[in-house]
Amino acid sequence: MKTVLLKSPGDILISEIETTQRQDGHVLLRVRSAGICGSDIGAYKGVNPLVSYPRVIGHEIAGEIVEVADDETEYKVGDRVIIEPYVYCGTCYPCSIGHTNCCENLTVRGVHIEGGMAEYVSHPRHLLHKVPDGLPWHLVPMAEPLVISMHAVKQAETKAGQHVVITGAGQIGLLAAQYALTLGAIPIMVDPVEERLALARSLGVAHTLNPVSQDVVAEILSITQGRMAEAVIECSGDARAIRGTVDYVAYAGHIALVGWPKSDIPMPTALFTKKELTIRGSRNSVGQFPESLRLIAEGKVNVQALLTKTVTMDETPATVADIAAHPEKYLKVTCLL
Ligand SMILES: [Zn+2]
Ligand SMILES: [Zn+2]
Secondary structure, three states: OEEEEEEEOOEEEEEEOOOOOOOOOEEEEEEEEEEEOHHHHHHHHOOOOOOOOOEEOOOEEEEEEEEOOOOOOOOOOOOEEEEOOEEOOOOOHHHHOOOHHHOOOOEEEOOOEOOOOEOEEEEEHHHEEEOOOOOOHHHHHHHHHHHHHHHHHHHOOOOOOOEEEEEOOOHHHHHHHHHHHHOOOEEEEEOOOHHHHHHHHHOOOOEEEOOOOOOHHHHHHHHOOOOOEEEEEEOOOOHHHHHHHHHHEEEEEEEEEOOOOOOOOOOOHHHHHHOOOEEEEOOOOOOOHHHHHHHHHOOOOOOHHHOOEEEEOOOHHHHHHHHHHOHHHOOOEEEEO
């Protein structure tokens, strides 16, 4: 079968390998679509220490079931599904309290184990979600970044009527803003790139701020009539944005950190106490795929607007290389396999 194989950092190609067989407790999928994620680009650039090589990339994977176990009752051949790519151990402490998203022994497809950018993939049957009828293949992988954003919105305890500052208008930030809107919250998007802010406005975000040309603290103070934001979601990983979260947040507010910083960042920790902040990490997601798929299928979250383009499997290696070289040209790319 054909795969998108990362032989070593900077060396990506279409490679023929022996066709995957269905494993015990798994279903076998004919992969139909995949999303190219930031972590795939990190693997290509060799900056993700968790990735070993050679590695088939891809964790945002959707496909059609082609083989199930004889005693399978829930799934049948022909079902359209998306995989939940976070394969957890089920026995460690976080797993024992239901936080399987931050399992101590987590293995993620395309990172720790072979990814799904291949014609076939065998995946645990309990980590699948049925795709609503009529949702086109090229949009299905977007359900994975959306669950990341939904989890971050939840970690920040975002509620209807509240202001939520979102730093970083990449795919995670723009999806978080749209999800916050479905909850009746009021997003305030902060990003230095004007085109991204314009896209946010076209998706219904009323307040957008550019930290290069505007005094973000003063603007948030004015928008919130002196309160500051009850919730802040940091999606960029940028050091200045992370530092800014404690200034943007209200007293007794909540901060969720979903962006991965590149290094340690000094923080005014006295403000954590003075404002009595709740600061939470936000990693992967748990239990949110069904709602994510429904929101996309019902058009409540517009994922099409975030797609820069959709490419074929043969075009995928060159596209990954181009995204790594010119990240500013892309917001999100999906592949039809
Ligand atoms: Zn992803
Ligand atoms: Zn675990």
